[in-house]
Amino acid sequence: xxxxxxxxxxxxxxxxxxxxxxxxxxxxxxxxxxxxxxxxxxxxxxxxxxxxxxxxxxxxxxxxxxxxxxxxxxxxxxxxxxxxxxxxxxxxxxxxxxxxxxxxxxxxxxxxxxxxxxxxxxxxxxxxxxxxxxxxxxxxxxxxxxxxxxxxxxxxxxxxxxxxxxxxxxxxxxxxxxxxxxxxxxxxxxxxxxxxxxxxxxxxxxxxxxxxxxxxxxxxxxxxxxxxxxxxxxxxxxxxxxxxxxxxxxxxxxxxxxxxxxxxxxxxxxxxxxxxxxxxxxxxxxxxxxxxxxxxxxxxxxxxxxxxxxxxxxxx
Amino acid sequence: xxxxxxxxxxxxxxxxxxxxxxxxxxxxxxxxxxxxxxxxxxxxxxxxxxxxxxxxxxxxxxxxxxxxxxxxxxxxxxxxxxxxxxxxxxxxxxxxxxxxxxxxxxxxxxxxxxxxxxxxxxxxxxxxxxxxxxxxxxxxxxxxxxxxxxxxxxxxxxxxxxxxxxxxxxxxxxxxxxxxxxxxxxxxxxxxxxxxxxxxxxxxxxxxxxxxxxxxxxxxxxxxxxxxxxxxxxxxxxxxxxxxxxxxxxxxxxxxxxxxxxxxxxxxxxxxxxxxxxxxxxxxxxxxxxxxxxxxxxxxxxxxxxxxxxxxxxxxxxxxxxxxxxxxxxxxxxxxxxxxxxxxxxxxxxxxxxxxxxxxxxxxxxxxxxx
Numbered sequence: 001x002x003x004x005x006x007x008x009x010x011x012x013x014x015x016x017x018x019x020x021x022x023x024x025x026x027x028x029x030x031x032x033x034x035x036x037x038x039x040x041x042x043x044x045x046x047x048x049x050x051x052x053x054x055x056x057x058x059x060x061x062x063x064x065x066x067x068x069x070x071x072x073x074x075x076x077x078x079x080x081x082x083x084x085x086x087x088x089x090x091x092x093x094x095x096x097x098x099x100x101x102x103x104x105x106x107x108x109x110x111x112x113x114x115x116x117x118x119x120x121x122x123x124x125x126x127x128x129x130x131x132x133x134x135x136x137x138x139x140x141x142x143x144x145x146x147x148x149x150x151x152x153x154x155x156x157x158x159x160x161x162x163x164x165x166x167x168x169x170x171x172x173x174x175x176x177x178x179x180x181x182x183x184x185x186x187x188x189x190x191x192x193x194x195x196x197x198x199x200x201x202x203x204x205x206x207x208x209x210x211x212x213x214x215x216x217x218x219x220x221x222x223x224x225x226x227x228x229x230x231x232x233x234x235x236x237x238x239x240x241x242x243x244x245x246x247x248x249x250x251x252x253x254x255x256x257x258x259x260x261x262x263x264x265x266x267x268x269x270x271x272x273x274x275x276x277x278x279x280x281x282x283x284x285x286x287x288x289x290x291x292x293x294x295x296x297x298x299x300x301x302x303x304x305x306x307x308x309x310x311x312x313x314x315x316x
Numbered sequence: 317x318x319x320x321x322x323x324x325x326x327x328x329x330x331x332x333x334x335x336x337x338x339x340x341x342x343x344x345x346x347x348x349x350x351x352x353x354x355x356x357x358x359x360x361x362x363x364x365x366x367x368x369x370x371x372x373x374x375x376x377x378x379x380x381x382x383x384x385x386x387x388x389x390x391x392x393x394x395x396x397x398x399x400x401x402x403x404x405x406x407x408x409x410x411x412x413x414x415x416x417x418x419x420x421x422x423x424x425x426x427x428x429x430x431x432x433x434x435x436x437x438x439x440x441x442x443x444x445x446x447x448x449x450x451x452x453x454x455x456x457x458x459x460x461x462x463x464x465x466x467x468x469x470x471x472x473x474x475x476x477x478x479x480x481x482x483x484x485x486x487x488x489x490x491x492x493x494x495x496x497x498x499x500x501x502x503x504x505x506x507x508x509x510x511x512x513x514x515x516x517x518x519x520x521x522x523x524x525x526x527x528x529x530x531x532x533x534x535x536x537x538x539x540x541x542x543x544x545x546x547x548x549x550x551x552x553x554x555x556x557x558x559x560x561x562x563x564x565x566x567x568x569x570x571x572x573x574x575x576x577x578x579x580x581x582x583x584x585x586x587x588x589x590x591x592x593x594x595x596x597x598x599x600x601x602x603x604x605x606x607x608x609x610x611x612x613x614x615x616x617x618x619x620x621x622x623x624x625x626x627x628x629x630x631x632x633x634x635x636x637x638x639x640x641x642x643x644x645x646x647x648x649x650x651x652x653x654x655x656x657x658x659x660x661x662x663x664x665x666x667x668x669x670x671x672x673x674x675x676x677x678x679x680x681x682x683x684x685x686x687x
Contacts, residue, residue: 030620216530254605
């Protein structure tokens with residue numbers, strides 16, 4: 001049974017910060033002009049929003065004119081536990097009691113959205129590849145259990161005290177919601193591949209090895225997904241990226257022997273790299289702008305610290 | 317020291333180096349009556365050289381000197397003593413560090429050769445000049461590289477190549493009877509079954525083993541030429557010490573039998589994957605990309621400034637462009653003379669890798685620290 005993304009929605013917080021502003025606040029570890037050369041201009045920063053609040057906004061948007069009781073499964077792929085309910089200023093100050101630890105954003109979302117038939121659980125430890133993991137589980141359950149409609153929601157804020165940079169990438173806060181429908185013809189998932197290398201679980205301790213392993217492993221997982229899809233690299237109409245540095249995409253496109261013109265790159269500068277959902281936010285924007293048209297062959301790739309390399313082949 | 321009654325001796329420069337030491341051993345083993353002078357920088361290294369040669373080391377007389385100085389630093393009385401008694405000056409000394417400036421490289425490789433030629437002239441007309449060069453005097457030339465004179469018109473990847481090319485020109489311009497021998501990259505010693513001198517190839521393999529080489533520029537079909545030290549030593553003695561080859565230039569290379577980069581990667585990956593640590597790290601084989609993509613990666617690494625990666629790309633930068641300049645060294649001359657062609661690289665490559673893994677790339681690690 002094939003499945004496709006019938007709807008995509010996302011929500012950003014109200015705040016924005018330029019590289020110069022982030023540097024002035026001491027939230028970058030790399031010089032802003034270097035990050036500028038890498039394609040970044042600004043990031044989205046939560047002020048008083050909460051990850052859960054943004055997730056609720058995105059999910060409500062994606063479910064407009066959708067019967068909530070048609071949802072068979074809700075997969076939460078964002079911040080775990082009650083941390084998702086806290087605004088940036090509050091985080092780190094409150095101590096969670098025993099029962100607070102079982103206040104889950106996924107089940108609260110199920111309740112508030114009225115998804116009365118939807119069983120709910122969380123997909124975790126995939127970082128920026130979380131929604132890829134959620135889609136993988138969703139597709140699998142559509143195929144094995146006959147589910148018809150799955151809602152995948154993710155929301156992540158970068159910890160305020162951690163700055164706004166992860167290994168030379170400028171990070172944003174955001175939420176994203178996807179509706180995966182069995183038999184949907186639009187944005188049909190043709191193939192999916194993931195490689196996990198737990199050796200790189202310690203991101204700080206392995207930073208140089210991660211930089212080095214990123215490219216060949218990315219090429220490997222992309223090659224695998226294209227083979228599964230039966231496509232040659234030249235068949236790819238658009239590469240829909242996660243918003244890591246444009247420079248790293250230029251290098252990766254060189255490895256893949258794909259021209260830069262195929263990369264939907266405009267959101268890297270204006271959105272920065274969200275910890276969830278870059279590829280799908282970009283996909284929604286590219287469809288909205290008319291850049292991506294029905295029938296286009298799409299390659300989505302994301303890397304999640306931990307370490308996961310994930311790729312999707314989709315037909316728009 | 318050879319006496320007037322002795323048959324002519326040989327004088328070897330770079331006698332403690334990879335090629336020089338191997339040539340010295342081979343020459344002494346081939347001719348039980350041969351005596352040799354070994355140019356060394358310190359008495360300690362001279363003593364160590366004699367000890368390493370065992371019994372035949374007794375026929376070696378270390379002489380203190382330095383190729384960077386006129387007459388190789390030998391004083392006038394010693395030169396007078398040696399006049400008419402040296403049959404071959406085998407010039408193996410070289411600075412093989414690719415990261416040197418042109419001035420530094422020339423001071424050893426070009427000026428050193430000029431000094432050696434001057435000394436050979438002073439030692440008398442019987443003294444033939446055996447010049448150990450490098451196949452990479454071909455520099456940026458691509459395609460089939462003839463065994464004759466290299467023009468240098470395509471330029472060079474590093475100062476080592478240029479300084480060795482200039483040294484060859486000096487040899488050709490001299491009035492000495494000469495033989496020029498051009499080994500390719502020496503990666504293995506079949507005699508000892510070990511890597512006796514770590515070079516950039518071993519260092520690159522160590523980085524690969526450590527998962528720190530994501531990509532290399534070039535084409536997987538590019539031939540990668542390499543030879544073992546013991547074969548080079550035999551070839552130098554056979555071709556260099558035989559007067560009939562005067563004026564000739566020989567490639568001591570795998571030539572047309574050099575494996576492609578892809579074949580070498582296949583074998584390398586297969587061998588390294590037998591190491592549990594390597595497998596656990598899930599290291600991918602390096603991607604082979606166009607030069608523009610590699611340069612972009614290189615520039616990015618320098619911009620982000622991660623120290624280990626910066627050292628690696630800077631180390632590779634001294635020779636990596638050669639990977640984009642596919643060439644096959646012609647070996648017709650060598651094949652016509654030697655009964656023994658260069659051993660197939662893939663025949664000893666797995667043993668070389670196994671040796672490197674078992675010794676934890678000790679030498680390559682030292683190079684990394686020094687880089």
